[in-house]
Amino acid sequence: MARKAVSAAPSYATAPRPTRAGPARHLWIHVVLIIAVLVIASPLLFALIKATQASDVVIGPSLLPGTHFLENLASVWNGAHLGRYMTNSLIVTVCVTVGKTILSLLAALAFVYFRFPLKSLAFALVLFTLMLPTELLIVALFDLMSGTLKWADSYAAIIVPFLASATGTFLFRQHFLNIPASLADAARIDGCGPMTFLSRVLIPMSWNTIGAMAVIQFVSAWDQYLWPLVIMQSDDKQVVQVGLRRLIDAGGQTDWGAVMAGAMITLIPPLLIFTLLQEQFSKGFALGQDK
Numbered sequence: 001m002a003r004k005a006v007s008a009a010p011s012y013a014t015a016p017r018p019t020r021a022g023p024a025r026h027l028w029i030h031v032v033l034i035i036a037v038l039v040i041a042s043p044l045l046f047a048l049i050k051a052t053q054a055s056d057v058v059i060g061p062s063l064l065p066g067t068h069f070l071e072n073l074a075s076v077w078n079g080a081h082l083g084r085y086m087t088n089s090l091i092v093t094v095c096v097t098v099g100k101t102i103l104s105l106l107a108a109l110a111f112v113y114f115r116f117p118l119k120s121l122a123f124a125l126v127l128f129t130l131m132l133p134t135e136l137l138i139v140a141l142f143d144l145m146s147g148t149l150k151w152a153d154s155y156a157a158i159i160v161p162f163l164a165s166a167t168g169t170f171l172f173r174q175h176f177l178n179i180p181a182s183l184a185d186a187a188r189i190d191g192c193g194p195m196t197f198l199s200r201v202l203i204p205m206s207w208n209t210i211g212a213m214a215v216i217q218f219v220s221a222w223d224q225y226l227w228p229l230v231i232m233q234s235d236d237k238q239v240v241q242v243g244l245r246r247l248i249d250a251g252g253q254t255d256w257g258a259v260m261a262g263a264m265i266t267l268i269p270p271l272l273i274f275t276l277l278q279e280q281f282s283k284g285f286a287l288g289q290d291k
Contacts, residue, residue, distance in 0.1 A: 047263055049066075051069055051257060051261040052072075053065075054066060059256060072257040076258040082244075082265065084236060085239060085242075085243030088237055088239050090269065093221040093269075097217045099159070100163055101217070103164060104169045104213065108169055109198050111173050112173055112176040112177060113197075126166050127166055127170060129164075138227065141161055152231055152233070158232065167216065168216075171213055179205060184197065212281045215273060215274055215278075215280075215281045222270050223270075224241060225239075228241070240266050241266075247259045
């Protein structure tokens with residue numbers, strides 16, 4: 001009986017333990033990642049090091065950090081009026097970002113919740129504008145701004161042409177399509193108009209997409225160079241990218257330490273916006289998920 005009981009007892013096979021990666025493998029992974037980060041960040045690190053060097057050292061091959069960053073920054077901030085250029089860029093960028101976001105929300109609301117003739121064709125034409133870079137339209141745009149509208153050398157000339165955004169319209173349209181249609185039906189039954197539905201229902205559900213849109217448009221507007229260079233004549237209204245370019249002397253007497261210090265400072269606003277909205281930026285592109 002004892003033997004029978006023993007033989008009847010279930011036998012449990014010992015599962016093989018998962019093999020652990022050795023320390024050498026983890027070390028190589030970290031080494032590869034560190035090298036990749038250094039390669040990607042090398043232009044920024046180079047500019048940062050050069051921004052700390054004196055004018056007689058910056059043109060040499062030395063890659064050792066110096067102690068002249070504050071001097072270079074004071075030179076470009078006071079002597080080259082970098083603060084004024086950054087203020088101009090901040091005004092233009094905020095206006096463009098807010099305007100693009102509002103117009104994109106309204107356009108997406110029309111394309112998703114309204115019925116009108118040739119709606120699909122109109123949306124296709126909006127997407128077609130993505131294939132037309134600003135450089136292709138710059139001559140016609142200059143003639144319109146300076147001749148017809150008389151907006152040359154004004155903030156309106158570098159703000160109004162960039163308020164429409166095919167990217168923003170597409171982004172918000174895709175997001176609105178993922179929102180259940182029953183919400184629109186319920187709002188319509190409750191007597192909500194389109195603007196009430198947008199402000200009380202759609203916008204509270206779209207903060208991640210709005211954050212992603214804000215990051216894209218802020219960086220794009222902050223980096224404007226060609227169009228402000230063409231349309232703006234007054235130095236006191238110029239943007240920061242053109243201001244940095246004017247620090248480079250074609251004769252070879254450029255103070256590259258000051259130029260690099262100025263470039264480092266101009267990176268702060270877009271970097272700050274991206275840091276504050278990085279979570280919304282990441283979630284805003286998850287168009288297939290419920291938000």
